[in-house]
Amino acid sequence: MVDAARRGFLRGRSRPRAELRPPWALVESAFSERCTRCNDCLKACPEGIIVSGDGGYPTIDFGRGECTFCAECVTACQPQALLRRQGEAPWAYKARINDACLPARGVECRVCGDFCAVRAIVFTPRAGGCALPQIDAQLCTGCGACQAPCPTAAIRIS
Secondary structure, rough: OOHHHHHHOOOOOOOOOOOOOOOEEHHHHHHHHHHHOOOOOHHOOOOEEEEOHHHHHHOOHHHHOOOOOOHHHHHHOOOOOEOOOOOOOOOOOOOOOOOOOHHHHHOOOOOHHHOOOOOOOOEEEEEEEEEEEEOOOOOOOOOOOOOOOOOOEEEEEE
């Protein structure tokens, strides 16, 4: 039997990547134990961002849109692999900007900030160059609204 790391390599990945689970997912070990891969959370997601990932487990695809944290996926999850607890954040994911960001390369771009409803992305002016985006981790919900419109795929939610 081929182990997970080798399967990832055989698929063109140098190492297994972490899947982004739906909001309010249990820790990975408990999630994979409880999740039956019934796809009810996929069907319930009004944004259509929950898709079938490796092994048929649900994962998030921000290329399809953003998460509104409506909790329809949680309501649909009968095995309770997604479990909303009072006062608990939906997840710890945050937006991260890498070196492919256009302003870091001297090209004016503020698309990510335009799509951030909570205004977690601010642009810091700098002398002799374009204003650079910075993410306020306290404000960022990890909703993914900024990821898809980025023209260079410089933003990832992780």
